Amino acid sequence: MTTFESVNPPKSKLWLAAIKPPMYTVAIIPITVGSAVAYAQNRSELSRLGTSFDLHVFLTFLLSAIAIIAWLNISNDVYDSDTGIDINKAESVVNLTGNRNLMLWLGNLFLGSGLVGIATISWWQQDLTVVALVMLSCFLGYTYQGPPFRLGYQGLGEIICTICFGPLAMSAAYYSQTHSWSIANLIASLIIGISTSLILFCSHFHQVKDDLAAGKLSPIVRMGTRMGAEVLTWSTASIYLLTAIGVISKLFPVATLLIFLSLPLAIKLTKFVCEYHSIPELIRTCKYLAVRLHFVSGLLLALGFYVSL
Numbered sequence: 001m002t003t004f005e006s007v008n009p010p011k012s013k014l015w016l017a018a019i020k021p022p023m024y025t026v027a028i029i030p031i032t033v034g035s036a037v038a039y040a041q042n043r044s045e046l047s048r049l050g051t052s053f054d055l056h057v058f059l060t061f062l063l064s065a066i067a068i069i070a071w072l073n074i075s076n077d078v079y080d081s082d083t084g085i086d087i088n089k090a091e092s093v094v095n096l097t098g099n100r101n102l103m104l105w106l107g108n109l110f111l112g113s114g115l116v117g118i119a120t121i122s123w124w125q126q127d128l129t130v131v132a133l134v135m136l137s138c139f140l141g142y143t144y145q146g147p148p149f150r151l152g153y154q155g156l157g158e159i160i161c162t163i164c165f166g167p168l169a170m171s172a173a174y175y176s177q178t179h180s181w182s183i184a185n186l187i188a189s190l191i192i193g194i195s196t197s198l199i200l201f202c203s204h205f206h207q208v209k210d211d212l213a214a215g216k217l218s219p220i221v222r223m224g225t226r227m228g229a230e231v232l233t234w235s236t237a238s239i240y241l242l243t244a245i246g247v248i249s250k251l252f253p254v255a256t257l258l259i260f261l262s263l264p265l266a267i268k269l270t271k272f273v274c275e276y277h278s279i280p281e282l283i284r285t286c287k288y289l290a291v292r293l294h295f296v297s298g299l300l301l302a303l304g305f306y307v308s309l
Contacts, residue, residue: 022291023073026196027065029298030165031058033192034173036302037185040253042178057121057176064117065169067110068134072141074107079145083153085214111138121176129179133172137164153216158197166193184251191242191259191301194235195294199287201232202269205277206284225277233270239297240266253308262297269293 039053074093081094094100115135122131143149144160151160170189174182204211204220205228211218220228243259246252269289276282 022288022295023199024066024069025291025295025298026165026199027069028062029196029295029302030169030189030192031062031065031173033188033298033302033305034170034185035061035177036305037170037182037188038174038177040305040308041182041184054177057124060117060121061173061176064114064121064134067114067117068138068141071107071111071114071138074103074110075142076145078104078107079147079150082147083150083214083216085210085216087210125176125179127179130172130176133168133175137168137172140164140168152218153214155217155219155222158201158219161197161200162190162193164193165196166190184246187242187246187251188301188305191239192294192298194242195239195290195297198232198235198269199290199294201228201235202273202287202290204228205273205286206280208280225283229270229274229277232273236266236270236293243301253304255308256301256304258300258304259297261300262293265289265293265296 035053035058077092077094078100081092081100093103097103115131115138118131118134122128140160141164144152144157151157166189167186170185170192171181174180174185201219204218205225208218208221208225211221219231223231240260240263243252243256247254247257269286272289273283273286276286
């Protein structure tokens with residue numbers, strides 16, 4: 001017999017799902033990896049100059065990125081409520097509070113706080129490059145769900161996600177430490193951008209029906225769940241292929257092969273999706289497997305750069 005609790009989860013659980021604590025790794029990993037690449041490539045120069053890794057900049061960037069992710073999470077629920085696509089989403093912050101405008105302003109408060117932190121870094125360094133990169137990333141993030149763009153409804157969300165959390169975020173993190181650019185960082189940013197977009201990609205499998213009803217042409221709506229599972233498998237494999245290319249080309253230190261320790265998580269994710277891709281009640285948890293893969297593989301990649309000699 002189905003229990004009442006299984007039909008109506010406690011509000012505490014719904015709020016936990018709405019806040020999405022695991023999702024904040026998408027703020028932590030790009031900043032951590034970009035800063036690790038900067039440290040690895042410039043440690044000899046930093047030693048010569050008698051300076052070190054700027055921890056104040058790193059921590060300020062990290063806290064600012066977390067605030068910006070809070071804005072993205074809240075604003076996405078707000079704009080989804082406008083289209084009706086979240087009508088069956090109990091863990092939407094708008095559905096939980098019943099106050100769309102309050103959530104909009106709360107999201108904007110988080111955005112403002114994050115941008116103040118990034119602007120502080122630019123003020124410390126008397127250089128607007130970092131704040132410009134982050135503002136461009138925020139604008140692209142807004143176009144994902146925000147009117148009049150709503151590019152996520154055209155199936156462009158994964159591309160936006162890859163760019164924002166890959167090249168833009170990691171270039172900003174790298175530049176904040178070095179005031180320069182790096183091909184190795186660019187390749188590493190593609191790895192992180194792809195692993196981040198896998199989380200978004202996985203979130204579509206269980207909501208094909210709701211997406212169709214709202215006119216959202218997500219990648220899974222366009223290609224179907226079976227082909228989506230195949231695309232996920234190849235995209236996941238590209239994380240390790242790009243790392244191997246980086247090592248073979250000597251742009252990455254050999255220690256970055258530590259990322260292969262996350263391979264069991266990648267296999268678990270792809271096998272799970274390939275098996276249950278067409279069963280919404282089961283496949284809805286695959287995004288949490290993608291979050292775990294993103295976090296662990298990102299930390300291992302950062303560690304590889306940090307410990308390199």
